Amino acid sequence: MKKEIGGYFELEEMAGEEYYPNLYKVNLGRTALLWLLETRQYKKIYLPVFLCRSVIDICVEHDIEVEFYHLDADLNILLEERKLPAEECLYLVSYYGQLTDEKILYCQKVYGNVIVDHTHAFFQKPLKGVDTLYSCRKFWGVSDGAYVSSDVVLSGEKQEDRSGGRMSHILGRYEENAGKYYQAMLDNAAGYEGMEIRKMSRLTGNLLKAIDYEKGKKQREENYALLSELLPSETVFNRVIPEGPFAYPYYHENGMELRRWLAGHKIFVPTYWKNMFEQCSEDSLEYQWAANILPLPCDQRYGEEEMRYMAARIREWEASAE
Incomplete structure (x- = not known):
């Protein structure tokens, strides 16, 4: 028998099931x-x-x-x-x-x-x-x-x-x-x-196996819906509302500047596809998508309070920039 017996406890075996157990x-x-x-x-x-x-x-x-x-x-x-x-x-x-x-x-x-x-x-x-x-x-x-x-x-x-x-x-x-x-x-x-x-x-x-997938999915969808109401964004990345969205894609023509300002308020919005800044010209679609589409977090860690706070900070910055 190779399995150890006794000693201190390890992480428990979770009783749930993965979302894709058969893949x-x-x-x-x-x-x-x-x-x-x-x-x-x-x-x-x-x-x-x-x-x-x-x-x-x-x-x-x-x-x-x-x-x-x-x-x-x-x-x-x-x-x-x-x-x-x-x-x-x-x-x-x-x-x-x-x-x-x-x-x-x-x-x-x-x-x-x-x-x-x-x-x-x-x-x-x-x-x-x-x-x-x-x-x-x-x-x-x-x-x-x-x-x-x-x-x-x-x-x-x-x-x-x-x-x-x-x-x-x-x-x-x-x-x-x-x-x-x-x-x-x-x-x-x-x-x-x-x-x-x-x-x-x-x-x-x-x-x-420990994740409540349906709860996470539902929370993501509710947060996405609220952000789309508070921060309407009519881009090619908002045309389909996916199940359990990854993030809320919000467009702003000064996306990089807005990211930096939000980080100062402890709202961290990642920049995906950074390699576009080296590979593509500034007037290309790929460059503009990477720079100015902000993937606002709308995942299961957050609820209405965080979505409203984030939207309010963005509107605050936009008002001050006018």
């Missing part, structure tokens, strides 16, 4: 993509220009040929419509949950081989026969974890990850402020570079 469980979204690429034996991938650096790097590092495509102002793909050969695939990103099932199925019909990135759409169920990726740490208090939905058996036996050493910033923020553990969060994220494909850690899987 492949992987350590990270980027390694989940790599596992799919290796299994499908894809040699080339079509990626949107509007994409975080980590996805691009994982492809380049593993000798996957990359070709980029742009999106128009309505998020339509600017790529020749043709059936892709067996060794090529199209990567689709659901920005702020805007990629509908109908659009996914249309792209699959046209291009054939597609991989859907639902990093911003955790609650949007995968479609049968469509390779789909989910990230856990974008929605929940875990340090890692991803899911893959695929009708192909992912190749090769993978080692199980270990997450105990990555929890300090999450546990620390539970009891203290985020600033104290901000560097630990950055160090943790930096540690993902070059990480190998592994199965989701037992710790992360256990924590995911």
